[in-house]
Amino acid sequence: MSSLPNDEKVEGQEEGTADDPNHIDPRLLFPMKRARVSAVGTTYWDFIQLIAPRFDPDKTWESKDAVDAWCLKCNKRVTYQCGDSSGVRYHVRIRHEDHLQKMEMFSNGGDFNDSTPKKRKLSSSSSYKAGFVPTCDLYDEYLDTARVPTVAWRSFGGIKQFYGPVVTVKCFEDNSRVKELVETDGKGSVLVVDGGASMRCALLGDMLAIKAQENNWAGILIHGCVRDVAALSKVKLGVMALGSTPRKSKRNGEGQSQLSVRLGDVECRPNDLVFCDLDGVLILTAEQAREREQKAHEVSHSVSL
Ligand SMILES: O=C([O-])CC(=O)C(=O)O
Ligand SMILES: [Mg+2]
Structure with missing residues (x-):
């Protein structure tokens, strides 16, 4: 997994660097303090530590400062952003399944306060619990049964990897529907706008x-x-688009939502599951998403029995 784009180079650091995927200066590592403990006393963070942005012996770093995480078992960088441990959960799930099985906590999506794994009702659309997975890993799993738009996306938001069930807007040079929708509760969805x-x-x-x-x-x-590019990069939201221009759009109430839309050479439908990162965009059908969730559920259920 690659490092995040806004990782900063470490000034004045003698050994290791904060952005080398295979080497780390151990002085940069600090533990995740708020790791919640599973029923069997383990956490996702037992051998994963956070990476501080620079070496400073006088500073107590917190998870909000971390530029990524580091797996002490694999000696490998793991994607982490404050408030989003999905990269760490994915790493443990893929590379340290034995540890995960001991944890008995996959079934509740990593909410470790609930120590008894329960049978979870599978949702039809909007609660995909398997977490973010890098688009290249998903492509290797699904190959061309997943849809990958042949589009030169650029990332503009402060969050560089995001995913969620799709809500669509189809409009042409009129962002009335976009404005309307961002004023409603997104419930973790990704707004996919076909702006032609x-x-x-x-x-x-x-x-x-x-x-x-x-x-x-x-x-x-x-x-x-998009526009306001400098300011957009500071907003903690995933934003990808084709490019930028200073000119604003019309707002004449045109455009439609929840239609099937076109992103270059692929179609994208409401309730598809879309994954976006610096490699691009990958779309799963709602059916593929449900199968993923089912698989995660089966793994957790076999663990909890
Ligand atoms: O208002 C618009 O249409 C777009 C814009 O500049 C903003 O969201 O800041
Ligand atoms: Mg503006």
């Missing part, structure tokens, strides 16, 4: 992105343009 690839005006800027972040959208994917 228009480069003439921007369908999103920092104000609408902040609204989306406040209203629990995981991200916004725009087959079109």
Whole structure:
């Protein structure tokens, strides 16, 4: 897994670097303090530590400062962003299954306060608990049964990897529907906007992105343009688009939501599950997403019996 793009180079550091995937200066490592403990006393963080942005013996680092995580067993960097441990959970699930099986906590999506694994009702759409998985790992698993739009996406938001069930908007140079939707509760969904690839005006800027972040959208994917690029990069929201332009869009109440939309050479439907990161975009059908969830459920259930 690659490091996050906004990792900073460590100034004045003598050994190791904070952005080398295979080497770390041990002085940069610090434990995750808020790791919740499973029924059998283990956590996802038993051999994974957080990476501080620089060496400072006088500072007590917190998880919000971490630039990524480090697996002490694999000697490998693991993706981590404050508030999002899905990269760590994915790493433990894929590389340290034995540890995971001891934990008995996969069934409740990593919410370790509930120590008794329960049978979980499988949802039809919006609660995919398997967590973020890098798009290249998903591609290797699904090959071309997953949809990968042949589109030169650029990442504009402060969150570089995001995923969620799809809510669609189809519009052309009019962002009325986008504005309406970011003012509603996104429930962790990704807003997929088919803007007809228009480069003439921007369908999103920092104000609408902040609204989306406040209203629990995981991200916004725009087959079109954004603006306010400098400010957008500071908003803790996933935003990917084709490019940017200063020109704003119309707002004449045009456009439709929850239609099947087109992203370059692929179709994207409401309730598909979309994964976005710096490698691009990968879309699973709702059926594939349910199968994933079912598999995760079976693993956890066999563990908890
Ligand atoms: O208001 C718009 O249409 C886009 C924009 O500039 C913003 O969201 O900040
Ligand atoms: Mg603006």
